[in-house]
Amino acid sequence: MADGPTINTIAERAGVSIASVSRVLNGLPTRQETERKVLKAAEELGYVRNAVARSLKSRRTNQVAFAMADVGNPAYLAMLRQIQPVLKAAGYRLVLHSTDAVAADEIDVLHSLGERYVDGLIMSPLRVTDAHLEMLAAARAPVVIIGSVPEGTPVDNVRADSRTGVRLAVHHLYALGRRRIAMVNGPIDTVPGAARGAAYREALENLGLPYDDDLVQIGDFYRAEGARAVAELLARVPDVDALMCANDLIALGALDVLRAAGRRVPDDVAVVGMDDTDLAAASWPSLTSVSLGSAERGKVAAELLLERLRGGDSEPRVVTVAPRLAVRASTAGPAYEGASDGSDRKEGGA
Amino acid sequence: MADGPTINTIAERAGVSIASVSRVLNGLPTRQETERKVLKAAEELGYVRNAVARSLKSRRTNQVAFAMADVGNPAYLAMLRQIQPVLKAAGYRLVLHSTDAVAADEIDVLHSLGERYVDGLIMSPLRVTDAHLEMLAAARAPVVIIGSVPEGTPVDNVRADSRTGVRLAVHHLYALGRRRIAMVNGPIDTVPGAARGAAYREALENLGLPYDDDLVQIGDFYRAEGARAVAELLARVPDVDALMCANDLIALGALDVLRAAGRRVPDDVAVVGMDDTDLAAASWPSLTSVSLGSAERGKVAAELLLERLRGGDSEPRVVTVAPRLAVRASTAGPAYEGASDGSDRKEGGA
DNA sequence: TTGTATGCGTTATCAG
DNA sequence: CTGATAACGCATACAA
Numbered sequence: 016m017a018d019g020p021t022i023n024t025i026a027e028r029a030g031v032s033i034a035s036v037s038r039v040l041n042g043l044p045t046r047q048e049t050e051r052k053v054l055k056a057a058e059e060l061g062y063v064r065n066a067v068a069r070s071l072k073s074r075r076t077n078q079v080a081f082a083m084a085d086v087g088n089p090a091y092l093a094m095l096r097q098i099q100p101v102l103k104a105a106g107y108r109l110v111l112h113s114t115d116a117v118a119a120d121e122i123d124v125l126h127s128l129g130e131r132y133v134d135g136l137i138m139s140p141l142r143v144t145d146a147h148l149e150m151l152a153a154a155r156a157p158v159v160i161i162g163s164v165p166e167g168t169p170v171d172n173v174r175a176d177s178r179t180g181v182r183l184a185v186h187h188l189y190a191l192g193r194r195r196i197a198m199v200n201g202p203i204d205t206v207p208g209a210a211r212g213a214a215y216r217e218a219l220e221n222l223g224l225p226y227d228d229d230l231v232q233i234g235d236f237y238r239a240e241g242a243r244a245v246a247e248l249l250a251r252v253p254d255v256d257a258l259m260c261a262n263d264l265i266a267l268g269a270l271d272v273l274r275a276a277g278r279r280v281p282d283d284v285a286v287v288g289m290d291d292t293d294l295a296a297a298s299w300p301s302l303t304s305v306s307l308g309s310a311e312r313g314k315v316a317a318e319l320l321l322e323r324l325r326g327g328d329s330e331p332r333v334v335t336v337a338p339r340l341a342v343r344a345s346t347a348g349p350a351y352e353g354a355s356d357g358s359d360r361k362e363g364g365a
Numbered sequence: 366m367a368d369g370p371t372i373n374t375i376a377e378r379a380g381v382s383i384a385s386v387s388r389v390l391n392g393l394p395t396r397q398e399t400e401r402k403v404l405k406a407a408e409e410l411g412y413v414r415n416a417v418a419r420s421l422k423s424r425r426t427n428q429v430a431f432a433m434a435d436v437g438n439p440a441y442l443a444m445l446r447q448i449q450p451v452l453k454a455a456g457y458r459l460v461l462h463s464t465d466a467v468a469a470d471e472i473d474v475l476h477s478l479g480e481r482y483v484d485g486l487i488m489s490p491l492r493v494t495d496a497h498l499e500m501l502a503a504a505r506a507p508v509v510i511i512g513s514v515p516e517g518t519p520v521d522n523v524r525a526d527s528r529t530g531v532r533l534a535v536h537h538l539y540a541l542g543r544r545r546i547a548m549v550n551g552p553i554d555t556v557p558g559a560a561r562g563a564a565y566r567e568a569l570e571n572l573g574l575p576y577d578d579d580l581v582q583i584g585d586f587y588r589a590e591g592a593r594a595v596a597e598l599l600a601r602v603p604d605v606d607a608l609m610c611a612n613d614l615i616a617l618g619a620l621d622v623l624r625a626a627g628r629r630v631p632d633d634v635a636v637v638g639m640d641d642t643d644l645a646a647a648s649w650p651s652l653t654s655v656s657l658g659s660a661e662r663g664k665v666a667a668e669l670l671l672e673r674l675r676g677g678d679s680e681p682r683v684v685t686v687a688p689r690l691a692v693r694a695s696t697a698g699p700a701y702e703g704a705s706d707g708s709d710r711k712e713g714g715a
Numbered sequence: 716t717t718g719t720a721t722g723c724g725t726t727a728t729c730a731g
Numbered sequence: 732c733t734g735a736t737a738a739c740g741c742a743t744a745c746a747a
Contacts (some may be wrong), residue, residue: 019479020504021724030422032734037726046732061503067426068724070417071739078460078482078667087444089643096436108482110494111459113449129369132428132458153411155369211393267647274649293439297617297644299624371740382718387742396716418740421723718747728737 020060029056029329040064075134082112082124082138089292091139094161094313101317106325107134116141117122125150128158135324137161137316142206144212157323159316171319172333175307177207177289181214182221184259184287184305187340190223191347193285196224197268199244200261201236208236211261211289217310230255234265241268256284257346263288263295266302270345285346291339300344308336324358370410376399379406380539390414410606426483429670432462432474432488438641441489444511444663448487451667457484457674466491473499478508485674487511490668492556507673509666521669527557527639530688531564532571534609534637534655537690539572539699543607543635546574549594549619551586561611561639580605584615593619599626606634607696613638613645616652620695635696641689650694657694658686 029036029052039045041051056062070076079102083091094113102109110133114120121140125147128136136154137162140147140248151158151170159171187195188239198215201208212231229252232242239266248255249272260266266288270280278284280300288295291306316332372386379402389395389403406412429452433441438469438516445461452459460483464470471490474670475497478486486504489511490497501508501520509521538546548565551558562581569576579602584594591614598605599622610616616638620630630650638645641656665684 019481023724033725034727034734034736035732037734041726044732049732061479063476063505065724066477066480067420068739069726071421071723071741072725072727074739076417086449092436092442095461099436099461103463109461111449111461113453126413127416129411130416131369132416155413171388254571270649293642294647297647299620299649372742373740383741384718384720384743385716388717391742394716415740418723419742421725421739422741422743424723541720716747719745721742721744723739723741725739728742729735731732731734 019065020062020125021055021065024060025053025056025062028060029053030182042310058310065343069116074131076132077106078108078133078192079324080110080112080124080128080133080136082121082140083137084114084139084141086111086113086114090290090307090309093292093309094139094316097310097313098317101321102312105321107321114140118142118144118146118318122146125154127159129155131155132237135159135320137320143237149284157320159323160319161312161316171323171331173312173315173316174333174335174336176335177210177311178214178217180289180305180307180340181259182218183338184289184303185215185218187303187342187346188220188257188259188285188287190258191281191355192355193228194224194253195252196257197230197248197252197255198259198260198261199232199234199241199248199265201234201265206217208233209321210259214283215259236262238264238268241265242272245269245272246276249273249278258284258286260286260288261334263290263292263302266304266345267294267298267344270298270300270302275313281344281346287346291341293295295341295343297346303343303346305339306339308338311336329338369415370407370412371415374410375403375406375412376395378410379403393493421507424481426482427456427676428458428460428483430460430462430474430483430486431477432464432465432471432486434464434489436461436463436490439644440640440657440659443642443659444489444666447660447663448667450704451664451671455671455674457671464490465522468492468494468496472496473502474658475504475508477707479505481505485509485670487663487670501645506672509670509673510665512660519681521666521681523662523666523669524683524685525659525662526685526688527560527657528564528567530655530657530690531561531609531641531690532568533690534639534653535565535568536572537653537692537696538607538609538637541631541635543608544574545580545605546607546609547582547598547602547604548609549582549584549591549598549615551584551615558586558611565609571653571665586612588614588616588618588621591615592622593618595619595622596626599623607637608634610636610638612653613640613642613654616654616695617644617648619652620648620652631694637696641691645691645693648695650652653693653696654691656689656691658688662686 026034027112036053038109039050112124135157137159157178161173164172200212203209203212232244232248234240258269269286288302288304291304295304296301372383376383376385386403389400462474485507487509511523513524514522523623551564553559553562582598584590608619638652638654641654644656645652658702
């Protein structure tokens with residue numbers, strides 16, 4: 016682990032100036048003989064150019080940061096899976112931040128952009144505070160936000176459309192003949208909870224179905240909480256024939272409880288999850304789920320950022336990714352579904 | 366997005382030298398008045414220190430790389446989830462590489478260590494070739510390998526113990542009274558396939574059970590392949606009463622097929638998976654699975670690397686992480702398991 | 716305590 | 732085509 020060779024080392028050994036070394040290494044016009052000597056010396060010394068010095072000079076780091084709210088959350092991991100290859104293909108390294116859903120940490124990341132250790136940033140904040148907006152306005156590098164920012168914020172913005180997503184699911188259930196469609200939601204003081212709850216109500220109105228408070232059960236976004244919520248719901252509204260769950264974990268909890276209660280899925284009660292995580296295909300019966308396009312949002316965000324890095328100076332862009340309904344056994348499929356091979360039927364939305 | 370201020374900008378504005386600015390910014394002894402002026406100027410200019418220049422000078426980047434074989438693989442994601450917070454707490458940024466299981470890409474990452482854009486590396490290679498060993502011997506920064514490297518390789522090494530893992534599972538099945546324990550494996554020319562196959566054989570011998578070729582079915586590490594393999598196995602050996610599957614996906618495929626064939630799990634056939642991914646707890650019945658400690662290996666690797674970065678100059682260390690058996694419904698649990706709350710019963714290994 | 720000057724490893728400019 | 736030299740932004744040894 017001795018100190019590595021620099022262009023100075025090479026220059027000495029080859030008997031030329033560091034300028035010539037640099038030229039050869041960068042493929043600039045050089046006399047054959049010089050080139051030969053330099054390459055030979057570099058080879059013998061096992062020279063590798065120093066990325067830090069290069070960055071200082073070029074003012075580019077070839078690094079891009081992705082700040083996710085939570086490394087453990089499958090939705091963000093889906094984004095990561097798409098972002099990674101796009102950046103890699105373009106020659107950028109990926110610096111990963113997990114902000115643990117703490118707003119202060121997100122602000123920190125935004126602030127550290129000023130350190131110029133990356134050329135750009137993709138961020139998926141939990142919610143956007145005034146402090147966020149302030150930092151975004153002053154950002155010293157291009158930023159793409161996955162989520163929603165107010166009109167006028169000077170950053171590119173990739174959005175999900177949970178309203179349409181919920182509508183797709185509710186309409187799907189309606190088309191299957193379900194009329195007592197309940198909503199099992201997470202806390203409504205969260206951004207997704209509020210959005211999904213409102214979307215549910217809207218979808219019902221849209222179909223001319225009455226909105227019934229009894230059909231709405233609030234719990235939390237975890238499996239155990241989902242199970243508890245569904246148990247309560249069943250006790251209160253025994254004739255429910257469909258469950259719109261605010262995420263896949265809640266839906267898994269629902270399946271647990273329905274099974275224990277002897278209700279057949281989907282025959283007696285149809286179940287729909289949200290986020291379309293890997294768990295949806297793994298469960299039994301496999302779970303119909305609304306994809307809000309985490310993966311695609313990641314991909315689009317990466318592409319938008321790359322355009323900026325290439326010098327695109329257009330106005331801030333807003334892209335909304337269409338949700339999709341992945342229909343599986345919990346609403347419509349056969350009781351036994353062949354092993355998942357990624358070819359689930361999907362219905363486009365928008 | 367104008368050019369950011371530097372210590373020169375501050376020095377001018379505050380009417381002091383850049384040396385004083387640097388001193389103030391680094392908390393070195395300074396006259397109150399000077400400090401005040403510098404801080405004021407820095408504040409007004411919105412100064413943030415340039416990480417690149419700082420790295421060039423200090424020869425430290427405060428970045429660590431993690432090279433995973435595949436961003437999509439839950440086992441590596443489990444490592445990532447543990448590595449991230451450890452590094453973050455120590456003030457390091459995480460640079461993520463996905464080598465897509467291509468050996469050349471791994472060599473690339475090792476080579477690029479010479480660029481000094483990170484202070485250290487954690488790598489989990491699929492298999493270790495001579496080229497790997499050569500690069501590891503010449504590495505210009507501390508490296509920790511998750512996986513196995515030959516004795517004498519000058520890097521820290523965190524290993525799994527699939528032999529003990531398989532033994533735990535097979536003994537568990539035996540203790541439940543199973544005597545026709547089959548193995549559903551992936552390709553045996555892969556490292557994990559070979560290791561797990563051998564371990565199965567050894568575990569049987571250990572118990573005095575006869576090894577029967579008919580009880581071994583080779584497929585691939587995917588759900589559909591697992592299902593196919595189990596279907597064949599059932600046709601050939603109808604009296605099988607337990608399945609040791611080489612990973613969770615294969616086990617999920619096994620559950621599909623058993624269900625379709627009307628075999629009750631675990632009553633008729635017990636099923637064990639490996640890797641203990643999230644899917645194991647999500648399936649129904651929930652899946653007993655051998656954890657090879659992906660998460661813990663990640664954590665240990667990060668800690669070992671940090672020690673090196675702090676200057677630990679000890680001999681290369683080898684840490685082996687004990688496997689654990691997470692017992693769930695597919696072997697021993699009740700038919701209905703309350704929603705998963707992370708409190709699965711575990712049996713320690715050695 | 717403060718300022719001057721130098722170097723970290725590269726790239727780029729400008730004479731020769 | 733080549734070499735000397737000046738940045739890039741910061742930290743620091745040394746002199747004042």
